[in-house]
Amino acid sequence: MSGWLRPPAAYADAARRSVRVTVAAGAGFYLFLYGFGQTVAATYALFGAVALGGLSRIPGTGRQRAVVLLRGLPVAWLLVVVGTFLAVRTASAVAGMLVIGFALAFVAVGGPRPAGAAPGLQLLYILPSFPPYAPDTLDERLTGTTVGIVLLILAEATLFPDPPVLPYRELAARAADVAERCAGELTRPPYALSQEAGDAAGAAAQSLRPSRVPEAERPAGPGVRSRALAHTGLAARTLLNRLHRLPAPPTSRTPADPALDLLRAVGRSAADSAAQLRGTPEAGTGTGAETRTGAATGTGTGPGTAHAGLIGARAALAAGPTRAADPSTLRRNVSLLELADAALALSTAVGLAVRGRSPGFAPPSGRFWYADMRAPQLWWRRLVGNTGSRSVFFQNAVRISLALAAARAVAGLDTLPHGFWAMLATLTLTRTTLDATRAGIKQAVAGTLIGALCTAGVLALVGTDTTVYAAVLVPLLLITFTVGPVKGLGWAQAFFALVVSLVFAQLAPATWRLAEVRLLDVLVGSAIGAVFGLLAWPRGARREVRQSSAVLLRSAAEAVVAAASTIAAGGVRDPGSPPRHAALRHALVLAESAYAQFLSEPRGPAAEEKARRTDWQAVLLTGHHTLWGADRLLAPPPAPGEGPAEPVVLAPLDPEAAAALTRHGDRVAGRMLLLATLLEANGDPGDAPDTPYAPPEGAAPDGTPGRYYAADTWLDALLADLDRITDAGRDALRAP
Known part of the structure; x- marks a missing residue:
């Protein structure tokens, strides 16, 4: 849209911000220039307000911006002081510009708000770094800067409030509500989701995509709560996808009690997660009853009750038969275990997002590696990961x-x-x-x-x-x-x-x-x-998002082949060993940062249309699912009430089952490599042939243990994830 034919809302939003900046800048400028006759203070008061109110683009409401400005005030003082003293020579000013310019720009790794404030802070350093070299005027410079920014903070907090936006927490809570309804529907005949429930699950999952969330509400910071909230969105989307594609039980029989108990526990856990995200009084208390297996599923009070009940229901189902003449029942059971894993990930992430490093239960290591770290450590990891x-x-x-x-x-x-x-x-x-x-x-x-x-x-x-x-x-x-x-x-x-x-x-x-x-x-x-x-x-992030996604898919392919071959060959699995797949973890960091920058870059109509042909967040979900699934299969979680899982020695699979699993892993890895090649060549991933989800039929080889079906189902789910990347025909799965 060009010319003056812009939506009225765009002008209204700009006018609100304009009034705030004008009031702050004008009041400070006139006060010092015509009230006190101080030209230096007047200059800094005006440019302090203009820099952080006009040049900066801090996302969020006025009150949210006011909080960011208040926290940035000491940084503004430091920049004015350093700029004033480095202006003594051109060489020192240039060196300072190089170092401080890099630091202020690189702080964008902390999320949209630091990134939005960076240009204004750059200007606050640029202004005093020019002649005349006048350290004797530093008090006027600091006074003017302080008054200008404080006036802007007051204007942002009080003048013309912005329309409210839906917080990411509420979006995640609504997704958890949908998951609860879907889980409840799966416990009743015909034990399958209706079209209405499936559509609701798809819409709720898509609402959590960063491209559909206001920039200020995207959880992109390095802290525990922000990381956990981002993890909440990924886990909620994964849970909804697993519910939507859960295989139906054989038509001739009713699902076994442990399977139904697990679905009920998933529903209770999802309801508990939604309550915690909204901060309602019943959050974390649980309201369920004992399952038929005797495991707690939500009775009692306190954080983690529903979470513990879900762990018990999962353990009860996992303790069932590991061999059966009916492969469809075994495949449904391992799909239910994957469903439980997604629900547990959601519950854990919500606990960390709401209560920080004290979620009320011990988060599993590996997937939630950040749970016990303090803010400086997490910032350091974020900075190092993007160097x-x-x-x-x-x-x-x-x-x-x-x-x-x-x-x-x-x-x-x-x-x-x-x-x-x-x-x-x-x-x-x-x-x-x-x-x-x-x-x-x-x-x-x-x-x-x-x-x-x-x-x-x-x-x-x-x-x-x-x-x-x-x-x-x-x-x-x-x-x-x-x-x-x-x-x-x-x-x-x-x-x-x-x-x-x-x-x-x-x-x-x-x-x-x-x-x-x-x-x-x-x-x-x-x-x-x-x-x-x-x-x-x-070429900016437009090219880098392709390259980093290709690297991510190649690293995922290596992890898939390694996991499939390890499961087929058997051996010792030690949950206490150092985290695996370091290359995949690092590739995820770079791909996520490239995607975040890609969302913030303006694109023309042609580039916008081309970008829509790839679901970039689905690429990230595929990487996460590869990492989580491989870790879970290679290091199973401990039973409820037990300490850290002990190393387990597993016998190799039957040769026929081992060969089948290895071929399946190679097939998934091959499709990942094909998509990676298309991305690197600037091609359209939609040109890749479809690989629809189709579990193998027929009897399993004799003596095949349950871990074969668990790995096989995980690989099938990865194929479905890969098809989601290239499915440009479904509006719900279009990319930004």
Whole structure:
């Protein structure tokens, strides 16, 4: 949609933000300039509010942004202090720009809110890093910055509240509600989901996809609660998928009691998870009764009651016959065990998301490796995991820090007048892709040229009458921050050129040549942004999300082959051994970061349509399912009430069963490698041949133990996951 034909909601949202920024920036500027006669404090008050309210794009409601700004206030003080003292020489200023520019950009690994605040914090360092070197004015600089940001915090928290959005917790709770209803339906004849229940499960699962969740509500932080909430979404989507595709029992018989008990326990656990997410009084208390096997399924009170009941129901079903003449019954039982595993993962993740490192029960190691770690450790792991040329966060940090350092060097060595504007242009125009940078530069230069012409005319007509500039500044700020975010970069640059010119005209006498300087600085900053957009990873996350997904699928293929061959060959399985599949775990970290950046990058209509042909989150789910399933099969959980599982020695499978399982693992791995090759070649995964879910029929080889069926069902489920990646014909499974 172009021109002025934008949705009214877009203008309303921009107008609310514009009023807040204008009130904070204008009040601080006028207070210090005309109330106290302090030009330095006035400058920093205005740019402090504009940097974090206009340049930054912190997602969320006004109150959520106010919290982020309050936490970032000490960082703003530090940046002003460091920038002031490093401005003593061009070399120190450039070095500081390189280091601090990288650090502020790299903090985007912490989630959308730190990423949104980073550009404004960059500006708060850029402003004091230019001459004159005046450490004696540091008190005025800090005072102005503080007042500007505090006024912005108050404006965000009180003026024109934003419409409420549905929190991710509520989305997950609704998905758990659907899971409870589906589990209940599966305990009644005909022991299969109705079309209505299946559609509800699919819709609830899709509502948890990050591309369909407001950016501020996406759980993307490195802390325990944020990681656990993201894990909650994955587990809920997995549980709903398992419920939807649970094999029906043979038509000639009623499911055995342990199977029905497990489904009831899944329903109780899902209901308990929903209650915990909503914080209702009955959260974690459980309300069920004893199962026929005697395992607790939800009686009593306190966190973890329903969780313990589900563990007991799972153990009761797992203790049943491991050999039978009816393979369909065994396959349904192992599918039920996978279903229980997904429900337990949901319950554990919810406990961690709601209560932090004290969920009320001991989370299993491996899958919930972060449960016992403190915030500094988790931040360190997030930073280390994204260090390297394959991480898009690392790429963006290197790109912007080099561009800003180059701009500061040019401004210092060539003594550009108002070199601050060149830095600002570099900061706002350096994009994650070359195409976006090129398009942004065209719009910015055109907008700045128009703004410069208008500025020259105003300065020539008005001259040094600051009363006119003071009267025009507030309405111009309102227009700038209302029209700019909606109409695009060109309009924003045109109006902002007028704004900064009127500001500087009040700080010191100015002529029409100020507009000429502004245009020159923007051209210099644009050129620097274009150069580094070309040299430093010019394709952004659009290419990296394909590459990282391909690496993830290749690592998953290796894990599948290793797990299948290990199960077939038997041997010692030690649950206490170090975590397996390190390459797959690292590939998941990089793929998730690339996907997060991919969601934030603007795309044209053609690229948008092409992106819809791949369900990128389904790729991540496939990686997680591979990792979780392999860990569970190679290191089974302990029985309820027991301590850590002891090493188990298993005999090898019958040669016929071992060969069948190995072939199945090779088939799944081969399809993963095919999809990885298509992604690396920039092809469409939808071109890969379909492999619909079709469990093998017929009797199992004599003497085949239950672990064969468990592994075989896991491989079948992975094939269904892979088909979900390429199924572009179903609207519910379309990618962002």
